[in-house]
Amino acid sequence: MKEATVLKQENLKGLSSVIKVPTYDRSRVKAGIVHIGIGGFHRAHQAFYCDQLLHENNSEQWGICGVALLERDEKIYQTLKAQDGLYTLIVKELDGRWSPRVIGSMVEYMFAPENPKAVIHKIANPATKIVSLTITEGGYNIDEATGEFNLKNPLVQHDLANPENPKTVFGYLTQALKMRKENQVKGLTIQSCDNVQSNGKVMKKTLFAYVNEAQPDLLAWMEKHVSFPDSMVDRITPVTTKTDIEKLRNDYGIEDAWPAVCEPFIQWVIEDDFSTGRPHWENVGAQFVNDVAPFEKMKLSLLNAGHSVLGILGALIGYDTIDQAVQDSDLNTFLRGFMDQEVTPTLSDLDGVNLTEYKDSLIARFANINIKDQVARICSESSSKIPIFILPTVLKQLQQNGTYNRAAFVLAAWAVYSLGKDEKGITLDIIDAMKEEANEKAQAAQKEPKLFLEMKQVFGSLSNSKPFVDSFTRNYNNIVTDGIKKSVIAINSKTQTK
Numbered sequence: 001m002k003e004a005t006v007l008k009q010e011n012l013k014g015l016s017s018v019i020k021v022p023t024y025d026r027s028r029v030k031a032g033i034v035h036i037g038i039g040g041f042h043r044a045h046q047a048f049y050c051d052q053l054l055h056e057n058n059s060e061q062w063g064i065c066g067v068a069l070l071e072r073d074e075k076i077y078q079t080l081k082a083q084d085g086l087y088t089l090i091v092k093e094l095d096g097r098w099s100p101r102v103i104g105s106m107v108e109y110m111f112a113p114e115n116p117k118a119v120i121h122k123i124a125n126p127a128t129k130i131v132s133l134t135i136t137e138g139g140y141n142i143d144e145a146t147g148e149f150n151l152k153n154p155l156v157q158h159d160l161a162n163p164e165n166p167k168t169v170f171g172y173l174t175q176a177l178k179m180r181k182e183n184q185v186k187g188l189t190i191q192s193c194d195n196v197q198s199n200g201k202v203m204k205k206t207l208f209a210y211v212n213e214a215q216p217d218l219l220a221w222m223e224k225h226v227s228f229p230d231s232m233v234d235r236i237t238p239v240t241t242k243t244d245i246e247k248l249r250n251d252y253g254i255e256d257a258w259p260a261v262c263e264p265f266i267q268w269v270i271e272d273d274f275s276t277g278r279p280h281w282e283n284v285g286a287q288f289v290n291d292v293a294p295f296e297k298m299k300l301s302l303l304n305a306g307h308s309v310l311g312i313l314g315a316l317i318g319y320d321t322i323d324q325a326v327q328d329s330d331l332n333t334f335l336r337g338f339m340d341q342e343v344t345p346t347l348s349d350l351d352g353v354n355l356t357e358y359k360d361s362l363i364a365r366f367a368n369i370n371i372k373d374q375v376a377r378i379c380s381e382s383s384s385k386i387p388i389f390i391l392p393t394v395l396k397q398l399q400q401n402g403t404y405n406r407a408a409f410v411l412a413a414w415a416v417y418s419l420g421k422d423e424k425g426i427t428l429d430i431i432d433a434m435k436e437e438a439n440e441k442a443q444a445a446q447k448e449p450k451l452f453l454e455m456k457q458v459f460g461s462l463s464n465s466k467p468f469v470d471s472f473t474r475n476y477n478n479i480v481t482d483g484i485k486k487s488v489i490a491i492n493s494k495t496q497t498k
């Protein structure tokens with residue numbers, strides 16, 4: 001067999017006969033964007049938009065410097081470094097075909113733990129106009145019990161004590177902003193690209209809370225010179241598997257240690273609020289609007305919550321992938337009922353969006369048998385996803401005297417999931433910062449289900465709502481007695497219960 005070609009700048013020309021490669025001159029591209037969190041999602045989404053744009057004239061100032069912030073991100077940093085920032089993006093079409101392309105927009109890369117000062121200087125550099133972030137839902141460090149930034153987090157405490165050697169995004173940004181102010185470098189846009197409602201506003205609130213402790217004299221300057229646009233981001237990006245890497249090698253002759261894989265669908269709706277200019281992402285499919293909130297709300301409460309519904313219930317039944325879960329007609333009906341009866345009544349301000357079509361399209365995307373999105377990926381960090389994806393629906397429905405039975409069922413299923421075994425007794429591989437605590441509460445819930453809701457960092461004050469607690473308890477007992485499938489079928493057969 002022919003040897004595969006290693007993905008590297010010097011090999012790009014040779015690869016252009018087998019795969020789409022960047023045709024712009026990468027040596028001329030400058031990193032006007034520093035991006036923190038260079039996982040699969042960023043590489044399938046923003047970096048893809050930037051790559052598309054770099055093919056247009058006059059856009060070479062909008063390349064990306066990718067920053068791996070955490071110790072555990074060293075592998076992606078080393079991979080990108082070895083490949084000159086290049087990687088393959090494999091789009092898995094609905095009919096099973098692959099549309100792979102090489103993305104070239106990441107022209108610099110840094111590993112923060114190796115050299116924190118270099119990262120601070122990079123963000124402080126006047127050539128940096130945008131710092132964009134994919135730091136995950138939990139990265140915003142909000143305590144659901146208070147709704148505020150959690151100053152007690154040991155990493156935050158570390159940064160307050162060691163401002164020059166930070167570990168969190170808040171510590172890095174604060175030092176860099178301090179330098180920008182001192183050097184009179186005006187303006188910076190900090191752009192969250194995470195699945196958080198009002199992500200820009202949340203980023204602003206959390207960063208201001210940190211700066212208020214660390215460097216209060218910066219606040220007025222930040223208020224004037226730094227903007228935090230909201231954005232809604234969307235593209236399903238499963239975890240890359242060994243099989244993907246092998247198929248790329250065998251079918252295309254490309255040796256890429258860490259390609260990114262994704263579905264064909266892509267969407268980015270951005271609030272047009274950039275302090276010092278921005279790329280013309282609208283030329284390559286992004287939408288700029290004045291108010292992103294309705295789009296975010298729709299996406300988080302239907303797509304992301306829909307994922308959690310399928311993930312948590314699917315994990316207990318023993319499914320490995322989201323397509324398997326959504327092909328199960330009982331789960332499918334349950335999900336549609338959740339979307340129609342519980343989420344839709346909470347979405348009132350969506351002018352011009354056909355919600356029925358949107359929900360249909362989500363189910364079709366979930367059912368894509370080619371992307372094999374992992375149930376384990378969806379269930380990971382549920383403790384920080386549930387407050388964002390599911391709770392707003394419950395709270396709104398409680399407030400408007402609507403129905404929330406299916407949401408309560410999913411939360412009850414999460415309590416059972418947190419015990420650590422699926423319904424066949426197979427150990428679940430739970431990845432969650434609150435895994436231990438959730439497990440403790442889940443054990444207590446075996447005697448008294450409502451004790452699970454006492455996890456205030458996740459559920460806020462939900463346990464104070466008697467009607468919700470009753471619904472949760474009833475659903476919990478049904479799951480324990482009858483299992484997920486039978487209970488789901490029973491719910492599907494009724495019209496509506498609180």
Ligand code: CS2
Nearest residue numbers: 233234235236237304307378
């Ligand atoms: C998923 C998201 O992590 C999750 O639970 O719902 O990663 C989802 O695939 C993306 O937000 C799609 O845009």
